Amino acid sequence: xxxxxxxxxxxxxxxxxxxxxxxxxxxxxxxxxxxxxxxxxxxxxxxxxxxxxxxxxxxxxxxxxxxxxxxxxxxxxxxxxxxxxxxxxxxxxxxxxxxxxxxxxxxxxxxxxxxxxxxxxxxxxxxxxxxxxxxxxxxxxxxxxxxxxxxxxxxxxxxxxxxxxxxxxxxxxxxxxxxxxxxxxxxxxxxxxxxxxxxxxxxxxxxxxxxxxxxxxxxxxxxxxxxxxxxxxxxxxxxxxxxxxxxxxxxxx
Numbered sequence: 001x002x003x004x005x006x007x008x009x010x011x012x013x014x015x016x017x018x019x020x021x022x023x024x025x026x027x028x029x030x031x032x033x034x035x036x037x038x039x040x041x042x043x044x045x046x047x048x049x050x051x052x053x054x055x056x057x058x059x060x061x062x063x064x065x066x067x068x069x070x071x072x073x074x075x076x077x078x079x080x081x082x083x084x085x086x087x088x089x090x091x092x093x094x095x096x097x098x099x100x101x102x103x104x105x106x107x108x109x110x111x112x113x114x115x116x117x118x119x120x121x122x123x124x125x126x127x128x129x130x131x132x133x134x135x136x137x138x139x140x141x142x143x144x145x146x147x148x149x150x151x152x153x154x155x156x157x158x159x160x161x162x163x164x165x166x167x168x169x170x171x172x173x174x175x176x177x178x179x180x181x182x183x184x185x186x187x188x189x190x191x192x193x194x195x196x197x198x199x200x201x202x203x204x205x206x207x208x209x210x211x212x213x214x215x216x217x218x219x220x221x222x223x224x225x226x227x228x229x230x231x232x233x234x235x236x237x238x239x240x241x242x243x244x245x246x247x248x249x250x251x252x253x
Contacts, residue, residue: 012105012117012118012119013117013118014108014115014116014117014118015053015054015055015078015102015115015116015117015118016043016046016047016054016055016113016114016115017054017055017056017057017069017072017076017104017113017114017115017116017118018033018040018043018044018054018055018056018057018079018114019040019057019058019059019067019071019072019114020033020056020057020058020059020076021058021059021062021067022062022183023058023183023186024058024176024177024183024186024187024189024190025056025058025076025077025079025096025098025177026077026098026173026174026176026177026189026190027077027098027099027100027101027169027170027173028097028098028099028167028169028170028173028174029097029098029173029174029177030082030095030096030097030098031095031096031177032093032094032095033093033094033096034087034091034092034093035091035092035093035094036091037065037066039066039112039113039114040113041092042112042113043112043113043114044081044084044092044094047081048081048084052080052081053078053079053080053081053099054078054079054080054081054096055076055077055078055079055102055104055116055118056076056077056078056079056096056098057072057073057075057076057077057102057104058072058073058076058183058186058187059071059072059073059183060072060073062183068110068114069104069107069110069114069116072104073187073191074103074104075101075102075103075104075187075190075191076101076102076104076190077098077099077100077101077102077190078098078099078100078101078102078118078120079096079097079098079099080096080097080099081094081095081096082094082095082096082097083095098173100120100121100122101120101121101122101190102118102119102120102121103118103119103120103121104116104117104118105117105118105119121193129168133168133196136196136199136200136203137168137171137199139203140171140172140175140199140202140203140206141162141163141165141171143203143206143207143210144162144175144206145159145162145163146210147206147209147210147213148162150210150213150214150217151213158178161174162174162175168195168199169195172189172195172198172199172202175202175206176189176190176198176202179202179205179206179209180209181205185205188201189201189202
C-alpha cells in the first residue's frame with residue numbers, strides 16, 4: 001500500500017498532480033478546495049478510490065483555465081484527501097491536508113489529468129533550539145496574535161489556534177497559509193528550506209501587515225465630500241510635517 005510514510009526522502013516516483021489556483025498548500029495545514037475542472041474532478045475521484053495521496057502544486061498564473069505542467073511552480077506539497085463533499089449546488093469540495101513538500105521532476109502524462117515524477121523533501125526541524133530561535137518564534141506568535149486582534153476580518157477564534165501551536169514548523173506553515181499575501185509570496189515561503197530563514201521572512205511580512213493595519217485604524221474616517229477631502233488632506237499634511245520635524249530634530253541631536 002503506497003503511503004507518504006513508506007516513501008524515502010530523495011526517492012523519485014510518480015504522483016497525480018492537482019493544480020491549485022489562488023492558494024498555496026503548506027505541510028500540516030488543512031484547507032478546503034472546490035473542484036471546478038473536469039480533470040480535477042476525475043483526478044480526485046480516482047485518488048479517493050485508492051490511497052487518497054496526491055500532489056498539490058500552485059499555478060503561476062491563476063487566470064490559466066487549463067493549466068499544464070509548464071504553468072505550475074516547481075515546488076508543491078504532498079497531500080492526503082481527508083474528505084470529499086458533494087455540495088447542494090452539485091459542485092464537489094474536498095478537504096485536504098498537506099503532508100510534506102515536493103519538487104516536480106518531470107512530466108509523465110496530462111491525460112486524463114496531470115501525472116508527474118516528484119521528489120519529496122522533508123521539513124528541516126531544529127535539532128538544537130537556541131535562545132535566539134526561541135525569541136524568533138515567540139515574536140512570530142506575538143505578531144500573529146497582534147494582527148488577529150487588530151483585524152476585524154479575522155475571527156477571534158484564530159488566536160486560540162495560534163496560541164496552542166507548539167511545533168515551530170507547523171507554526172510557520174499555519175501562519176504562512178493564512179497570512180494576507182499573494183500566491184507568489186506564499187510560494188516563496190514554501191520554497192525556503194530552512195525553518196529559521198522562513199520564520200524571519202514571515203516575521204518581516206507580518207511586521208509590514210501589522211503596520212498597515214495600525215495605520216488604517218489610526219486614520220480618522222472622514223466623510224468624503226469636498227469639505228471632508230480637504231479636511232483629510234490638511235490632517236495628513238499636518239501629521240507628515242510633525243513627523244518630518246521630529247526626524248530633523250533627532251538628526252541634529
